Structures are given as structure tokens and as C-alpha cells.
Amino acid sequence: MIYLDNAASTQIHEDVLDSMLPYLKEQYGNPSSIHRYGRLAHKAIEKARKQIASLINADPSEILLTSGGTESNNMVLVGISTKNTPCQIITSSIEHDAILEPCKKLTQNGVDVVYLPVDKFGMVNPLDLKNHLSEKTCLVSIMFGNNEVGTIQPIPEIATICNERKIPFHTDAVQAVGKIQIDVKELGIDLLSISSHKLNGPKGVGALYIKNGIDIEPVILGGGQEHGLRSGTENVANIVGFGKACEIAKNNLDTNMSYVKKLRDTLIEKVLNEIPEVTLNGDPQSRLPNNAHFTFLGVNGEDLIIKLDEYGIAASTGSACSVHTQRASHVLQAMGFSHEQITGSLRLTIGIFNNENEIEQTVSTLKKIVEELRSFSPFKEKYSFVTKT
16 A cells, blocks of 8 residues: 555654553553652653654643644634634635634634635735734634645744734644744744644644743633643543654654655656646645645546555545545635636645655556546547657
8 A cells, every 4th residue: 555645644653652552551540640650641741742842942831732733723713712802813715624614613603704815826925914904803823834735824924924913823734843844933923733643643632832921711621731721631642652753753854854855746747747737736836845736637536536546545635634525625716726627636645654666656557547537538628638758
């Protein structure tokens, strides 16, 4: 099996798994207990908190542990808007559903939500943000890197605009953390969401960076864990694994980024050169190093995925989190894509465990599949489906 759906989830690192095992077996104490078992569990969590903080150059006290990116995003939106009345939230039209769905719910509760447009590459214009700011703007939330097309937003410019107006700036960095250098202090970010399973850690755990001084209302109430902001007994084993994954990512960031980007560039070059009527989507330069998103005209993306799976290659059309809704990609719609372009899309995302041979095999297989599917395409008269040599 060739796994090229790393934007959906990544393979857990062997060292991460090894770090978790003691807390699934011998060290099973509740971190809130004051006996030795509890103290050891608490100590393990605080070590992980430091490892997570170090990856983004935050203070450990600024790391709130959550169940993942979705909870982190919801916590920001609900926690900030609850503190501010009236409240306007500014976000983008290409955010993950973990931002868009809570925004939809908040609108029903009287919160004003503004959705900034994007250009054909999926890029937000910072001037649009500046023009929409108002006295009641209580939060700006713009994703760091898009989960479908991989475009990296102008985060420094956006953060500067927000900082000048003293408006909290949040970024959903689930796809970016562990793949590119992120320094929350240098960038001027106030709140940032992370998910463990996107960087070779376990599923079901993540974090929310909250800059010291940012006031947020707790959403989950109970025993007062996580400084009273997120009650509930901590998932110790997963938190330990998450911390280890962040440590590994930090220690190997430059090497892994260069390695993955080289594979990604090879994939893009070969697909564009060897298969006709294909376009690369997203910004060609400002994009996540592991993301390659294509449109194969005259082909249905879901058919492509099914055929690739038959050949042992895992891919996707876009967000795995919303695949069961069976709706057209809101990201590609916001970028101005036609229905035909949207249905012909394919996302291939590379991870640190992929290799050059897998890329070669994927391109070779993709050529066969696309040629086969196009032979039945209702658009075959419209396009010159001639294999390039």
C-alpha cells in the first residue's frame, strides 16, 4: 500500500508509540491524584506540554491540551465570542469545517461573522481584512495552510493588522505545525490550533496555544483541569505521545521539510509533464511542502480515488473530515472553480515515511488510470486526451 493521504492522518512514529506504552500499562494513574501514580502521570503531562510549546516557541503555560484541532477551533470561537458582546468574527471562505460550522452556529446566536474571499490560488488579501475590521471585531481566525490545496496564508501581515488594532488573532495551523517553521512570538499569533495525528502522533489529542493575557471563556466545565479552561481527566498516554511527536518534529524539521518537499516537487513535475490536461491547484510557491492538489479535466475525482485504491494507493479529493457529507468542495468553489474542475480534483499529500520509488509508481499508475477513465469520459471530445511522450 502506498499512503499519500497524510493531510488526513499520518502514520504514528515508532518512538511515539514506545513513549506511550508505559502509560497504557504500568503508569495508569489519574493525573489529579496526589499519590505516586498520579504524580507520575502529572509529571508526564507537563513534560509533554513543554515539548509541544517548544515546537512553536511558546511558553508551556500557554499550551492548553485538547482532543484535537476541532475542539481547539471550537474553543476559540465560542470562548472568545462568549466574552464579547456584541461580537464580530472575521474568517475566510476556505476554512476547515471545524471553523465554518461553529461560525454558522454562532451566527444563529447573534454573532456577526464575515467571510473573506480568496483569489484563484486560495489566498486571502490582507487589505480585505483591514477593510472589514470594526469596533465590534472580537476575533480574526484565518487558517495557516489550507487542508485541501495547501496554500499558506500571509500570516505575518494578517497578524500585524490584528496586533495594531489589539484584536485577538487565531490561526488553525493543524496542517502546518510540524511541517514548516512556526514561531508564534515572531509571527505575532495570539491563538493557534494543533492536532497530534497530523504530525505522526496519536489521534484524539491536540492543543490550543493561548498567548498569555488573552482572555477566553471555558467551554467544558467540571473538575477544573487545564487551568479551569478544559475540565476532564486527561488522556495521559496520548498526551505523552503527542509531546514526543512534537519533539521528533522539532529535531528533524529542516531535514524532513526538505525531504518531503523534494518528493512533492518530483510528483508535481512528473504529473504535469506526463499527463495532459492537468492543472496544479493552490499557490505554486506559498504552499505546504507536502501538498500536491490537481485537477484532471474530464475525470471524476472519486472514480480516481477508487481506482487508485484498487492499485494500492491511498489518496483523497479533499478533507477527510467532511467526506461523508458528499458536497462539492467549498474551498474550490471559493477559488472560482467550475463544477467540472471541482469534480476532477485529487489531493496527494506526502509524509516522512514515503519514498521516491512510491512517487514513481504513483505517477505511472495515475497515467494508466486517467487514460482509462478518460476513454469513457463525456468530455473526451472537448479535450485532447493524448498521452504526452
